[in-house]
Amino acid sequence: MARFDGEHSAPTLEDVARIAGVSRATVSRVVNGGTLVAAKTTEAVRAAINEIGYHPNRAARALVTRRTGAIAVIVPETDERVFTDPYFPQAYHGALQAFAGSDVQVVLAMAQPGDSASRMVRYLESGHVDGAIIVSHHGPELAMALAHSWQPVVFVGDPEAPGVCYVDLDNTAAARMATRHLISRGCRSIGTITGPLDMASARSRLAGFEDAMAEAGLDSSLRVEGGYTARSGETVTELLERCPGLDGLFVANDLMAVTAMGVVQRSGRRVPEDVKIVGFDDAAIGLQCHPQLTTMTNPADEHTRTAAEMLIELLAGESPENPRMMRPSRLVVRGSA
Known part of the structure; x- marks a missing residue:
């Protein structure tokens, strides 16, 4: 020493x-x-x-000592997504768990997807909070701006920028597993409803779908872009029109999958006899439909809790041992597939 x-x-x-x-x-x-x-x-x-x-x-x-004693969980999403998607309350709860027992306040800050990166950086550097966890983001602009900021920040989801800490799910491997499951159940005309393709998670899930389809020698072009909202599950109508013989469907989140299931059933097709469906997130809504939804796990609370632990290390002036952490997903088989 x-x-x-x-x-x-x-x-x-x-x-x-x-x-x-x-x-x-x-x-x-x-x-x-x-x-x-x-x-x-x-x-x-x-x-x-x-x-x-x-x-x-x-x-x-x-x-x-003029510290705020506050940490922000920042969600750059629309009001509709934040207040209807169970992923976000779970994510916020994970951050609360990480700081339980301390005097740190965890505040939820919402930003619209169209807000400029500089505006969010100004908020973070304004002295209102000591650090932040960014949950969900569209494109690398925010992460690239924050990479040059003095404010400690950790992302949940790949920020697509070097030098920024993050925790993410292995979305490509998870989507590959989901699609392979449909193929193993005999599906051959398989479509997908993606998430918004300006998000890394949506592109990764699409890549996993394409990998599994190519591996099986199947056509992966039957796709439509959704928005991770329940309403965008209705886009399955387009897939049914393009391919009346659709027999499998991989949907990039459960909100869209449950809506899509309802549309498929109202078209006169049975689930799973005619069309098998796999969702993503293992949300509670997947247990409230009939049949219950086969899905991939995506434990938002665990990911945000891990991100918060990374943030604590950054605030302590230390470097996280694993600043780019990738977590696995697992398949939960239920009645829809």
């Missing part, structure tokens, strides 16, 4: 940081009673403080 050289008239925050082997910001958090510092790091900082006899400047401390 480095030692204080004694050249200063009094030990400084920088001296403590050098001896403890951490950043100046981390020492500042420990000195000012911050809760978002790992116990091992706190112990090292306190040992360095005792070793060199550091005493914080009271005036400087008063300025530094």
Whole structure:
């Protein structure tokens, strides 16, 4: 461990940081009673403080302690998606769990998909929050802007920008598994309703569908773009018109899948006898339809809780051991397939 050289008239925050082997910001958090510092790091900082006899400047401390004590969960989505898709309440709950027992407030901040990246960066750097978790985003612009920001941020979902921490589901592998399941049940004329293709998750799920179809020597061109909303599940009508013999359907989320199932059934086709359907997300709505929906898991609360744990490390001046974490999905087989 480095030692204080004694050249200063009094030990400084920088001296403590050098001896403890951490950043100046981390020492500042420990000195000012911050809760978002790992116990091992706190112990090292306190040992360095005792070793060199550091005493914080009271005036400087008063300025530094103007922390908000708040973390934002930012959702750049429309009101319709946030208030109708169960994914988002689950995601917010995961963040709350991560900060349970601390004095940190977790606030939900909504931004419209069309809002400029610079506007969100200004909000994050305005001093209202100490850091943020971004849940759902459209395109890499926001992540690229935040990559150059001093504000600690973690994404849920691949931000498509280097140097930004994130937690994501292996959407391609999950969609491949879902499509293979339909193929294994005898489906050959399989269509898909994608999510909005300006989102990495939607493109990855489409890629997994295409992989499995190509692997089986099947045509993967029967597709239509949806919006991850219940209403966009009605686009299955287009698929049925293009392919009256449709016998399998992979839908990129459960909200769309349940709506699509209703449309298929009202067309006179039976599920699963005539058309087998697999959704995505393992949402509760999939248990409320008949037959119940076969789906892929996507535990939003676990992903956001992990993102929050990464954020805590960033706020403590540390680097997450795995800053780009990819989680697996599993198939839940029910009556629709």
